[in-house]
Each structure stands twice: as C-alpha cells, then as structure tokens.
Amino acid sequence: MELQRIQNKIYEIRGQKVMLDFDLAEMYQVETRVLNQAVKRNIKRFPPDFMFQLTTDEWEILKSQFVISSWGGTRKLPFAFT
Template sequence: MQIIRSIQNRIYEIRGERVLLDFDLAALYEVETKAFNQAVKRNIKRFPKDFMFQLTRQEWTNIKPEVNVAYIESIDNQNTTGNRSQFVTGSQRHRSTLPYAFTEQGVAMLSGILNSDRAIQMNIAIMRAFVEVRKILLQQNDIKEQIKELKERVGGHDVQLSHIYDALENLLDEKAAERKWENRERIGFKK
C-alpha cells in the first residue's frame, strides 16, 4: 500500500490528463531516465500523443514546485522504507531537457517494452494507483453531488421557512389588530 501512495503522489494533472513523468517512472523502474527515454524512443510508434507527450517550458515551470515537494516526501519515505529508487528523482530538478508525461495508457504500453521483473511489478502497482486515484475522484464527485443536493434542499427550506415566517408575522399582525380593536375605547351606551 505504501508503494501505491508513493505512486499516487507522483501522478500530476497536465492538459486535463493524469500523468506520470519520465523521471518518476524511471525511478520506479529503477533505471536511469536517459536509458528509460531511449527505450521509449526505440519504440516510439507505441506512444501516440494521447499516450505520451513532452511538457512545454511553461508546464514544466508550473509543475516544478509540486515535483520538488514530491521529491522531498519521497526522500522522507526512503529514510523509512530503504527504497533506493528515489535517487534518480533528485537529479531531475535541474534537468536540461523537458520531461515526457505518460498517461495511464502510455504506462500500460511501457509494459510491452520494459520486461524486467521490477518493471512488471511496478506496472501492476502503477495501474492500481491509477485505479485508486480514479476511485478517489469518483468519491469526490459523489460528495460534490451530495453537497449540491443539500444546497438545493436548504435553499428550498429557506423559501419554506420564509413563507412560514411571513405567515406567522401576518398572524401576529392580525392578533395585534384584534387586541387594538378589543382594547379600544368604546363609544355609545355603556353597561
């Protein structure tokens, strides 16, 4: 479960897609980023634009702070779990080329080109992490729907309460008018 959480922390949303970056994948597969990217380039036909894309400078600049936070967290986890694969990520903070982003389908395609036992285990863990992220997002959407329904109900209750308040106010005004009528000074014959 710890590895799935670690993977989830490395999943970013870029261009409306949930992706893993090349250096994070290389770290998970315990290979160098350069070797990882070379293997991908040798099999580039397997990676259309909806499976893999290179980040723009602006996207990389925007996501870099998140990457640094994930890197620091992974170092903390490394100190407790002893996982050496985190070292590759550290060197990526100052890389000269823009990283590649792999969608869930792109990661699935990696299983066809990276065939070590570690790569197979990591692909299974990564697929599970994507499934968990999808479940979390579905739960969040359900919660959002429930909140929306509550707002609508409360809004409806506000209208109903307003009507009740107006009716009570009218009743109180009528009672006050009756009291004034009953307490008025009588004219005419007195008994």
C-alpha cells in the same frame, strides 16, 4: 505504502493524469535517458497520445508545486506518460 507513493507521483497536466519520465525511470530502476530511449525506439507500439513533452511553462508551474526537489537539475523538459 507503495500505492500511496505511486499516487503521489501522478499529476494532472493538459487535463490528463500522467507520470513524469524521471518518476517512471525510478520505479523501473533505470536511468531516465534509458527509459526515454527505449520508448522512442519502440514508439510505433504506443498510441499517439501515450506521451508528450512538457512545455517550459508547464514545467515551471509543476516545479513550483514541489516543496523539496527529489532530483537534480534537468537539462531537458521532462516527458509525461499518460
């Protein structure tokens, strides 16, 4: 069950399999902003292609694939983690 739940949160964007920041934050039971802040503070520990921010078009296309939104509105474009 848990493996299937995680697999359902993996998307293909820019030809890479990624998880979005809010899904990772949920898995680690932290707020999305806390996850993103921690990564940015330690960015030198990660390879350059570790994460990228979605474009408005990418986010709109991805949102249209969700049948039911499981999160509230977002003010910033989400980050994708490879």
